[in-house]
Amino acid sequence: MTTLQILGSGCANCVRLANNVEAAAKELGMEFTLEKVTDMQAIVRAGVMKTPALVVDGKVKLYGRVPDVDELKTILA
Amino acid sequence: MAIIKEQQCEVARKKEPPTQRESLLRSAILIGLGVIAWWEIYSRLARFADWLTLSVLHLSPVTRLGSTVQFMAFETPKVLMLLVLVVFGVGIVRSYFTPQHTRAILAGKRESVGNVLASLLGVVTPFCSCSAVPLFIGFVTTGVPLGVTFSFLIAAPMINEVALVLLFGLFGWRVAGIYAGTGLLIAMIAGWTIGRMKMERYVEPWVYEAQMGDGSLEDEKLTWAERIHLGREAVRDIVGKVWPYVVVGIAVGAGIHGYVPENFMAHIMGKGAWWSVPLAVLIGVPMYSNAAGIIPIVQALLQKGAALGTVLAFMMSVIGLSFPETIILRKVLRPQLIAAFVGVLTVGIIIVGYLFNFLM
Numbered sequence: 230m231t232t233l234q235i236l237g238s239g240c241a242n243c244v245r246l247a248n249n250v251e252a253a254a255k256e257l258g259m260e261f262t263l264e265k266v267t268d269m270q271a272i273v274r275a276g277v278m279k280t281p282a283l284v285v286d287g288k289v290k291l292y293g294r295v296p297d298v299d300e301l302k303t304i305l306a
Numbered sequence: 307m308a309i310i311k312e313q314q315c316e317v318a319r320k321k322e323p324p325t326q327r328e329s330l331l332r333s334a335i336l337i338g339l340g341v342i343a344w345w346e347i348y349s350r351l352a353r354f355a356d357w358l359t360l361s362v363l364h365l366s367p368v369t370r371l372g373s374t375v376q377f378m379a380f381e382t383p384k385v386l387m388l389l390v391l392v393v394f395g396v397g398i399v400r401s402y403f404t405p406q407h408t409r410a411i412l413a414g415k416r417e418s419v420g421n422v423l424a425s426l427l428g429v430v431t432p433f434c435s436c437s438a439v440p441l442f443i444g445f446v447t448t449g450v451p452l453g454v455t456f457s458f459l460i461a462a463p464m465i466n467e468v469a470l471v472l473l474f475g476l477f478g479w480r481v482a483g484i485y486a487g488t489g490l491l492i493a494m495i496a497g498w499t500i501g502r503m504k505m506e507r508y509v510e511p512w513v514y515e516a517q518m519g520d521g522s523l524e525d526e527k528l529t530w531a532e533r534i535h536l537g538r539e540a541v542r543d544i545v546g547k548v549w550p551y552v553v554v555g556i557a558v559g560a561g562i563h564g565y566v567p568e569n570f571m572a573h574i575m576g577k578g579a580w581w582s583v584p585l586a587v588l589i590g591v592p593m594y595s596n597a598a599g600i601i602p603i604v605q606a607l608l609q610k611g612a613a614l615g616t617v618l619a620f621m622m623s624v625i626g627l628s629f630p631e632t633i634i635l636r637k638v639l640r641p642q643l644i645a646a647f648v649g650v651l652t653v654g655i656i657i658v659g660y661l662f663n664f665l666m
Binding site: 237238240242269270272273274276277278279280293294295296 | 404437
């Protein structure tokens, strides 16, 4: 089970990232939970200064941009 | 020790896969060809606009409709092409600047030097007002002075590539340069002033208690192919978002160009009216628009006789000071500090407006 978290204040880019990540994880056939983290303290604790960010099993994999589904598949694989 | 380092270097160099060098060569050739093709098309746009207006649509450029159509047929592809080129270039430049690097450069700098650096870095560091809060916390908790942080927060939205491309494309390099120069100056001086006001106690207390994580990615070293990819991504994101504003804006500009009488704005926003600068700023502050939406309005105002300083002040107050951003910053700043931020910036913009009306 992989824990996927999207860090961000809920802006348009965060929603786009969440959708792309979900699509990529499904295409890979992963077992996963997807959670949106909007709490500022939690975002800051992860060390993210530019949202949205993708956190996989507690590790920041990506921040500040929204890659397409194909690129996300290589990041998640 | 030195020997070991050298050996490691050697190993690292050997490890570099040849495929990467090949792909770099391939992308370099592609970019070279792309730039040549870009230039070949760009330099023919005026002839294309004439051809479309005169030969295809059979309109005379001296009629109102003809000059409006000619203006649009030339300006729309020109500005969009400039936008693609510059956003791509800036996307690659920005891949060298992360908020982490910028913070490391600014941490512990003396205030005056820090204000100058922060304003300059604000231009090149990728920034979006939706991440203003984590960035603010990241800066102030690692020793970047408050005033220096504000210099960054003022420069970042105010001086951006979209604004500069549009200004350059529609008004030439002088207006674009004046905008960038005065914008930087305001960011430096306003940030420095806020620093002098010693308002650290008006930052919400939880900010200083926040534990800022390290936040660096495991592999931060980007290859050239990845940087080019980031440039393309920036074009897709930014140009994809702003092109409708650009097209509508140029259409409005073209309509005004052809149909509104000269000097229509002169008595309202001309040099003669002393109250025009503060009024323009007061109208501009609560307004929120991106550069692409506001610049065609600016162009229309200028063409019809508004003074440059007044228009510049209006534009800066719309782009640089936004209502949504102050609401976002309210999470980390007490109202007194928000008021100081808005107040200092407003006064700075008004001074610049008067200065240009006086000088030019």
